[in-house]
Amino acid sequence: MIGRDADLAWLNQRLDEVRAGAPFTVIVGGEAGIGKTRLIREFQAGLPDDVRLLAGQCVDLGSVAAPYAPVKTAVRTLISEEGAERVLEAVGPGRVALVALLPELAASDPVTALSATPPVGPQSSSGVATGQLHEAIAVLLETFSRARPIVFVIEDLHWVDAATLALLRFLTRALGSSRVLTVLTYRTEDVTRGHPVRDFLSEAERDRWVERRELGRLTKAQVRKLAKSLIVDEAPSNSALETVFRRSDGVPFFVEELVGIDGCRDEGFVPDTLRELLLARYERLPEPAQELLRLISTGGVRVSHALLSEVYTGAADELDAAARQCVLYGVLTIEGDDYAFRHALVREAVLSDLLPGERARFHARYAAAYEQAAAAGTRRLAAEISYHWLGAHDAARAFPATMQAMREARAAAAYATAAQLGERALSLWDVVPDPVSAAGMGKLELMGRTASHLRNAGEGERSLALVKAALAECPRDDPQYPRLLRDKGLYLANVGKPGSVEVLEQALAALDARGDDGPSELRATTLTALAGRLMIDGRLDDAIEYADRALEVAEAIKSARYSSIATNIAGISRADRGDVEGGLAMLERARGLADGDGAALLRYWVNASDQLYLIGRYPEAVALAEEGLAAARAQGVERSSGVILASNAVDPLFALGEWERAEKLIERALALDPTAPFAVYMQRARIWGMLWRGDTERANELYRSVRPTIAAIMEVEMQTRLGAGRVATELALANDDLPGAWREARGIFHDKQRPLAGYALPYLWAAARVVAAVRARRGSVTESDAAEIDEAVPRFRSLLEQLAYWPTHAVWAPLFEAELAAAVEGAGAGVPGTDIAAWRSAVEAVAAPAAPGFLAPYALLRQGEAELAAADRAAARTSLQAALELAETGGVTAVHDRVARLASTAGIALDGVGGGAGLAVAAGGIAGSVASDADVLAAAELTARERQVLELLAEGLSNRQIGERLFISAKTASVHVSAILRKLGAATRTEAAYRAGALR
Incomplete structure (x- = not known):
């Protein structure tokens, strides 16, 4: 820990603040080998007994990592300490989402796992919503941090999966009432332009509860001190220490490797390249140990002993002997039941040393082992299986694994990962024999589902582009064509682009053209979507017509959801057209028709609360919006429907004069980073609130942005x-x-x-x-x-x-x-x-x-x-x-x-x-100019009336306008202006106006 005392003290200071009740996030960055992991380990080792440690590490699985892998590790630690039943009880309404994340919890909560009604809303068409899972993790951390402060560590953010990154983005803003210190680490050189973590870091730095620090290289004196501390038998020579400093560039890991080669006894033996340095220990091992390292490097930075036993082809005692040598030579470390490379850089160097055929064989062994583990247990491993079969160049076996991984990611509300896997499956489609059978669906349907996952992940533009591509490939007589048109209409609305109404009308026409004029869910969803867009666009007569048609279809297919939504839209449209009481009655009927359906009730709360505000029933509007907001949080759609409901509460709160309460809702909603x-x-x-609260300057800035x-x-x-x-x-x-x-x-x-x-x-x-x-x-x-x-x-x-x-x-x-x-x-x-x-x-x-x-x-x-x-x-x-x-x-x-x-x-x-x-005092609170001492002294010579005239003069008013404002004649105003010019020593009205800064 040489040269890191200040960094360690910084972490401990942040922990003290968290223990006092202020949540915080620290982000530690630095180049490979700079000592990030060493710093975090030292910090963890010094944690007081009353602090709980929950840690996870991101996994290197290429461009598409397993969703929530580091978070699962951390939550499983909590479960092992507190028990599954206690954790499920603590998470409350989010237990369904937690079971979706960790299916092994179903054994502890079978009723919830089997009978839960999937929430639905703008972020999700079925299953668990992303926001629900995010809220569940936040509630879990907040709940347990009340008893014991929590240090929540996620390492190697440069390998983070999209789902975990979205969760971390949420947690940095949502853990407002917790005692949680979130610690994140990343390798700076791997977070290049375009890397998703780059945007995350930029956003995080704007948060006052987030602090980022990059570790620097060691000085020459610190390198000498570190080198001497690593050699116990004899002191190295000054020339050897100089060589270590020059070749290591002050990177602590490289210092350790250089010293570890031979204890600096032979100054002539210094590797010429970084690769040689990283492989120096590896190359001194016998071949069986080297082969084991190559095998482990294919599996990742760390591999469990059980998994290694499955992929190792030799005898158990041969595995143990080879592993022991790797540990003794300082290449591997033992962490619980896992073997881990002492540093990720060594693993990467060993991995690059593999021959192509060797690499493919090793990947195939891991893929087969993961398939066997997945068949025997409850853990989701399809992402790992897909990755390794791709590494083995076996597309035929990688494709079904990729499809299964997409389904698993979808079930865990990891929509971004599900979309990435869908895109991977589409890239394999043309090289796989009989992809329709392997996927269980056609290519167009896969494109549609992938587009849906992109939309749910907040990638509105990409989802729209993909559904357009699907339409370009889709024949007009294909059964998927109307569905894709409907999706395009919805996605256009989601990103706020025009054309939604026309595309939805085309979808209805396509349904009619293929002779599918009977009631169906597709027709019901298309009609309700079209009615809703027409209502929002103010085409009320058309909205009522299509809403009535949607209600007929919904009743025919016995859909409570679409019956409620259609009645809701018709009610709002009728009220806006003039039948206010009749429209309100229809809204209440829509609530009854919802019959407990989450999506339909959210639509009711959104429209009813807004309508009550618009007709001046402000307390009722606030109550209804807050009721809906609580439901949106429980359903995991606070970032979408919840934001609309929060705004529906803010407006009537403004009307009631409850500005601070409204501002808290605004802060919370915008912290969720809604689309x-x-x-x-x-x-x-x-x-608007800033404007009427007198902060015109900030209102201007925000409006411009x-x-x-x-x-x-x-x-x-x-x-x-x-x-x-x-x-x-x-x-x-x-x-x-x-x-x-x-x-x-x-x-x-x-x-x-x-x-x-x-x-x-x-x-x-x-x-x-x-x-x-x-x-x-x-x-x-x-x-x-x-x-x-x-x-x-x-x-x-x-x-x-x-x-x-x-x-x-x-x-x-x-x-x-x-x-x-x-x-x-x-x-x-x-x-x-x-x-x-x-x-x-x-x-x-x-x-x-x-x-x-x-x-x-x-x-x-x-x-x-x-x-x-x-x-x-x-x-x-x-x-x-x-x-x-x-x-x-x-x-x-x-x-x-x-x-x-x-x-x-x-x-x-x-x-x-x-x-x-x-x-002067009243105006000062608004204008905020700063005057010089000379200006103030000059202004002090003016009478009270002259000060008033000068203030109006600074606004550019003429003598006549000044007279009207002060209820004096224009001639009198002129006399005052002349006196002001004389007293201020100003040659012109403009110069006098400039000096008026003293009064602001």
């Missing part, structure tokens, strides 16, 4: 077009970008059909704010835009009237009118938003339970502004005080700051807000 179509809902909500993704989803979803369009409009208004705000506001006219009322009404309010702002500042947009805005107002009003059937129309319509209504006399005459009576009507409207909470302080603020314009300062103070208090209690920071700023500008004293200086 783009699901993440869009959360990002849109987060941007996700705008391309949102734009893509807007192309295929009306609800996203409306919801995201409204947020973009409000964001542009907050930035005082009126041309940009108008570009976003007119997006409400994107669709030819009537927009969805629940989303369109608040969008219309945002559009009215744009119209009012432009009319108040006529020169802020081009003449053509101004004319277009004037022409659009009647269209806005017409659309508002068309949506009068919606329950929240009574909330949004008065707001719309108040934004545009102008006072007929006084300072606000002709200026939109200055009609006091209109704002009083709006204030009354937003007091209703169906109104989102942020609207009450906003409407009171706007009423106070109108009262100030009418010179009714007493009434304005009352309105602004009420607005301030509601904004503070409701957490509406943006409104609170605007009220404080307005009161300070107008010289109105509010409880909790000061006078002139209060403006």
Whole structure:
């Protein structure tokens, strides 16, 4: 452990933090031989007795490793310590997933293993879902870490399988309430560009609970110290030590190998190449021992004695003798019942020394041994069998093993691995005799299943590409053709690409063309998928038609799932078309029809919670969304359906003023790294929340980063077009970008059909704010835009009237009118938003339970502004005080700051807000500029009114506009501007505006 004291102390420090209750992940990287394993072994050896160690090592099986191999090892350790029954009890609802991962647990829980209803959802069509297994492992670690802190070690991440990597990605974010220290190691030179671990490392580094460290080479002094520590009989010469340092380059393993050759006694015997160095000990062994090493190297870095006995052709005593020599010469180590190479580099060097025929024979022996073990036990070994038969160049035997490995990976929810194995099987298809019999299916079906595995693994684009390739090979009269078309339509929707509706219509036409017009599950799924896409696109009449047809088929085939989903879609569509109560009744009928089916119930929770939010029943919407979210977690689809349900809870929580609770849901959902179509809902909500909480800068940054993704989803979803369009409009208004705000506001006219009322009404309010702002500042947009805005107002009003059937129309319509209504006399005459009576009507409207909470302080603020314009300062103070208090209690920071700023500008004293200086404080929380000492001193010479004028001057306002804002004449404003220029020593208004940074 020379030169690694700081690294060891770092690990122990992280362990102390974990023991105190803060989960952490450390990632140790470094080149081969640098001492990663040695460091981890030393750390493990020093673990206190109250810390539990669960460790696993990734296995080198080429490009497609056995799924979850290191995780299985770690979990089996836990089972051996606690017992199968205790582990199954601890994992709770995830016991089905754990049994799927470790089939040997079925003996301890046969009822669960045989009777469990497979969860279904967007990630899974049948069987255990990936998310369910991930959640089960997380629950297992969290549960047992409460009693004893856990060190969870996964070594050699450069060989990790896709399923384990996805699990680790989940665990680094999901173990929030545990005492688990996750320790990962990887070889840096093997994680090249394009390696999946490279992306994982990049993502992990952005997590504050993850820390990565690469071990460096030893210095010359450290190499000398290490070399001397390895030689006990006599001290090496300085020249020998210099040679060791030069040839080892400071890599500890190479130092050990150089010293181990002959104890540095013969300075002339130093291998010329790295390969010679790695094989130096190997080549000193007799031939039987060398042959054994070559055999073991074919099996991996470590091989159990039982397996080695099966593949070794000599007698047992010959095996023992050869193995003993390998251990004595320091090439092999004994770890429990396994033989392991002292270092993976030695194994790789020995493996490269094999002759081609020898390599193939050894692989064949391992394949046969694994087949025998698989037939005799419950462990899944098909991935190993496939790998070794491929190594033996026996495609005919590798192919069925690959198919079986794909099925096993699918059963364990290792979809990424299942997809890789499916692609391997497809690559062997043309070189295998009678592949249809060996696979149990045709090539097109295999392509379809592999595409499904890719989709479930989150590889949406690749799944779409594969199903397109299958369609290109599929004759129109093939039974697979309609199914592949249906899948293509679903996959297009999954990745947020247009064309889904047209492809699903083609699938129905293909079913009809082949004379298959009777009820079937394929027809039911195609009809429900088409109805759902039409509903999302706002084509409600068509959606109802296809949903009704889907219900007829579902009832004919006695499918509770599709009967529920079809009724659900029809109910939502009828409600959005105008029959709100009838639609809600159909939704409840859909829940009853689901009859406990997980997929159907998730669809119910998603649509019903959203509908309740849109009609203003916020507490019910939150309760229903959280009920569905709990079910999504239990079913293992939190990353897909769960994210949608979380967003359905966030919006009504915002409406109720529960910002922190909503933010926790957002953090949790985005930590799951959902795919783009699901993440869009959360990002849109987060941007809106930042905006109304007064963090416009962060809202801008986030919107810029996700705008391309949102734009893509807007192309295929009306609800996203409306919801995201409204947020973009409000964001542009907050930035005082009126041309940009108008570009976003007119997006409400994107669709030819009537927009969805629940989303369109608040969008219309945002559009009215744009119209009012432009009319108040006529020169802020081009003449053509101004004319277009004037022409659009009647269209806005017409659309508002068309949506009068919606329950929240009574909330949004008065707001719309108040934004545009102008006072007929006084300072606000002709200026939109200055009609006091209109704002009083709006204030009354937003007091209703169906109104989102942020609207009450906003409407009171706007009423106070109108009262100030009418010179009714007493009434304005009352309105602004009420607005301030509601904004503070409701957490509406943006409104609170605007009220404080307005009161300070107008010289109105509010409880909790000061006078002139209060403006600087309130504005400082938003603008955040930094001023020099000189600027501050100069600003201190200004009067309170001059400070107010300077602040408005910095916004680019003219003297007339400053006068309107401060309720003074333009001439008086001009006098103040002249005084400001003189006191600040500024030659121009621009220079004075620059100095206004002192007030921000």
